[in-house]
Amino acid sequence: MKVLAAVEVDDALLHAWPLPTPQADGDKEDRGRVVVVAGSREMPGAAVLAATAAMRAGAGKLVIATPQSAAQSVAACVPEARVIALPEASDGGPSFHGLPLLQALGASTSALLIGPGMIGRESTLTFVQGLLPVFKQATVLLDAIAMDAVMTARRLAQPVILTPHAGEMAHLTGGEKDDLREEPLHAASRHAERWQVVLALKGATTIVARPDGEAWLHACHTPGLGMSGSGDVLAGVIAGLAARGASPEQAAVWGVALHARAGDVLAARYGTLGYLARELPAEIPALMHALA
Template identity: 55%
Template sequence: MGSPVRALTRSTLRRWPLPDPGNEADKETRGQVLVVAGSPEIPGAAILAGEAALRAGAGKLMIAAPREIAQGLALAVPEARVIGLPQARNGDLDAAGAQKLLQPLAAGVRALVVGPGMQDEARCVRLVNSLLPAFRHAPVLLDAMAMCAARDSSAFSQPVILTPHAGEMANLCGMTKEEVAADPLAAVRGAADAFNACVALKGAQTYVCLPGQPAWRFDGGSPGLATSGSGDALAGLIGGLAARGLSVEGACAWGVTLHARAGHALARRMGPLGYLARELSHEVPAQLRMLGDGSH
């Protein structure tokens, strides 16, 4: 199997050249992302993930969120088609009703992101499990509560990305957070194998691993990235890159790198702490250009 861990650097990104849509390409060529996210208490997560997907170069964006916050999201992200999902009487997402609205959209979607800002674990897991069969053709990124679908099911049989931090990894794998922190490489490799998924374990060092493959370690993070909403932006970046045609491993590698470089750019301009997650995606197009967007 080779070395158990490899350094993820600017030079190793060449393993996954970004698809070049060409000068004549339209928005369909760069792919459509569907972001299923948000809740009445955390509506902004859908904005952070959706905008990041577009900044990563995806051509079209759909956001699906609880009906009571849909209009606000539509005004906040005018580039997106926003779908209001039905809610139960207590305000939580109606998983069965959401499934009926979203499944017919699957054919046109090149990447699906589920979970940012969603709070009801049981309903979120039911929704994930109902959507996976319809989206077998597209990479599916599960974030936050949506990752619990991995814990409650057998290994995935389609391309899936999981993006846990140490606490979420501990919850998924039946470990303590301290155990994950003590050996993150073992944790990420074990999770990738157990769930048959590409896992990006976020932290001061971020590890990306496919089942049965050596992991990648990224050392270029910064303290300012540890802020509310940062993970939502990362999920959107990875989803946007997957929609453009990158493999799940390549989308994670590029997403992690762009996320960190955006943080460093903000730190140089504003200081190491205090920049906001909403500002990260604005830095991404310039970072894509510097890293050689579309190069082969």
């Protein structure tokens, strides 16, 4: 049996693995475009959280694609973004007919995040399957319902990051949630190889695994992060880092670490519980600076 080991993520590791640094005379084009496909009529805020987090992580340009019923409210909340209103299918997910609205962005997008707050499994998966070939040059982060695409897809052409918690991982693999929590390193490594993705299996101990078996372990003792919207923020941070030029594994490791440290800052300010997911992104820039 192969013996698995993971590198512990701490400040020393992050200091030794610096994020891509923008040039002093650079502009927004140099830090990449991130496209966030997210939200629904029931959960428009997920698109706002993820997109805001991507910008706080340093992405240069932002496009949000969200169903028509959510587009106006999302645009009002994120004035930095270009917002594309997608036609909706009967189940509330994006209609396949909305794909042409995003095709022109494929060649100029550095990172694509799909999934936060989306509903309608069948329409969403059809949309994702049609969208991925358009964004062959981008690092793709599949989150929430969009992760189901790996259950049926062949090996994807672009770098892909998945961000499941134990419950979502059990759904994707047919395993038991408790078993995954007991052996997160084995589960993350096995399925990162199986799907040929960088996989961040989230929990109090988060494992980030590459397809080749290399893995990182991040321990977090911040229970306040277990709240609505927290995962949307994490996905946005990772996507923003990828847009800046971080490799998929670096974006995932740094994203997990920054997200946890933002929770620590807010816990010190407000208490263990009760701070909000919308407050996390504002802490990211100072944390990146401190770790640079």
